[in-house]
Amino acid sequence: MNNAVRTRLPHGGSGSRSARRVRRHGAALLLVAAGALLGWVLPRWERNLPLAGLRFDASTAQATLAAIAGSMITLAGFVVTAITLVVQTVQAMSPRLVAALGHFSRYLVLFGLLVGTALYALVALSHIRGPDVPRLSVTIAVGLVLIDAVAVLQLLASLRHAVTGGGLARAIGARLRTVIDQLYPAAAQPAAPEDTGPSHRRETVPLVYRGRPATLFSVDERALTRLAARHDVHVHFLYAVGDFIRSDTTVARLRVRGPVTDRHRRLARRVAKCVRYGPSRSVDQDAAYGVRLLADISVRALSPAVNDPTTAAQALDQIEDVLLRLSDRPLGPAWLLDGAGRPRISYPAPQWSDLVSLALDETLLYGSANPLVVRRLHALLHRLHIATAEDRKASVAERQQALERLAATALPDPLLNRVATRPGRDDPGAGRAAGEIAGR
Known part of the structure; x- marks a missing residue:
């Protein structure tokens, strides 16, 4: 089983994680801009509407909006402080966990909500002149305070689990379960012999990495497989996702029919754009890295400075679940199939013995x-x-x-x-x- 070359369908894209991060950053900026815009437009529009909302006189409305603006700015500072403390705590357990989990970026949306509420209150406050009070605008400001309070309570509840070793292990385990189902499907079958055998009849075009030393972060599998199928080529990766890549290293080889031409070299450049590099690894296409993180939690908990065997046992719970899920699935090198079911992209991957060693050896030694x-x-x-x-x-x-x-x-x-x-x-x-x- 260990030596079989397995196949699977491509999934996702290299930009999925980046897209989520961009969406969260964009949502935070949108909330800030929407708060300022709503605070400017609503009081003006309210002049043409029937009176609605809570009853405030001018001085009370001004005091209310000013208090809301000040408290939301203070609360935003508290959120930043809380997240900073959590990041420091998580880094103390393993410096790689913060980047790997990636869930702290979603707190930017809460930060944007708080700042947007403060801007809304400040801009609406500027429209209170004389006896005219935009009652609906002030009422909406009070409603936003309730929404912000619920969001902050949810943040505190999630942080309560994020600062414990067991909570971090469970978060990594949950991510790994999804990644395992994608990278190691139970229904994987051996590749067709004619596609995985010797390819001496094909010429090769090397894909050379020219940048600074980095980690092979991810591959846009769907785009790369479609490209290889359209041009009837095979791409053979020499390095796995998560490997360290030096400058001027041949990362993959593009195998084409017939002599290599300029068209093939242009195609190689397009193929290279489907590969992403970064400063660190990610769990999304690298299950071994998730196993490494669980081992990190276990080993750090067993260090004399921490001496927390219960956390190590909780990490072993997740390690056991991961290894049991992988125990009957095809592992090792794999091919990605195109839409017609033909293998197009080959890449190396760890074998069963590699994953067992990575997951358990250090805990065996230190525990x-x-x-x-x-x-x-x-x-x-x-x-x-x-x-x-x-x-x-x-x-x-x-x-x-x-x-x-x-x-x-x-x-x-x-x-x-x-x-x-x-x-x-x-x-x-x-x-x-x-x-x-x-x-x-």
Whole structure:
């Protein structure tokens, strides 16, 4: 199974994450501009409408709008401070988590809402002259305060989970479940022999990266597959998404029929535009990076400075879920299929043994002295050994043996060693695994 070349359909596009970020930034700017515009237009338009809204005299309306504007500006500052503190806390757990999760950018929309409300109140305040009070405008300002209050409460509720190791692990696990279904579909089939065999009859055009050293961030799979199908070419990537790329490195090869011409070189430039580079990795097309992040949370929790084995166990919960999902799916190198079902794009990808090593080896090393973590690892490896196919059991069995050796060395006391092999009530997932481990 590990050596099979699998196929799948392309999904998404390289700009999906960037598009979400642009939409959120645009929404924040739109809310700010809409607040200022509404505060300018509504009081003027209200002069031609029947009286409606809360009853205010001029002085009370001015005081109300001024208070709303000042409080919203103060609240926007509080939101910025809260997000800054959360970012610092998350970076302390792993400096890569903030960029990988990417959910902090949505708080810009809340910031835009607060600033837009403040601008609305300030601009509407400028229209109160004499006894004429734009009652509807003031009433809407009060309504916006209620909306802002609900939004801020939702922010605080979400931040409560974002600053815990378990909450971060669950967020990464949720992202990984979607990515796994996209990158490793259960229905993947081996590619057709005529498309994956030797291609000595084709000439190649190298796709060379000329920029500064960077990470292969993402590939616009749909656009690239359509381009390859339209021109009847194959693209063979030499590096996987997430790999570090130096300048003047051949990232992929474009295989064409017949001699290489200027048309093929122009096509290679168009193909190169479907590949994106960045300063860091992303989980969106790189499931191994998500596994790396979960391992980071586990290892950081086991460091002497933190000493939080419960958080490590929570990270192992997500690691177990990821590995069980991958245990019966085709892994390794893959081909992307075009609309006619023909393989067009090949790319490398990690094998089962690579993912198991990435997920567990460091926690095995640093957690072997903690009974709770050892118990959790025993349960994880036992379930994984049962779920995996025969040709994948060796990687799991090696870690089971390594765990027993490491735990015996780190926990020489017979009592602690015996306790470490038996799950207890305080273990996450112990209820599921007690019977399994007892029968070993």
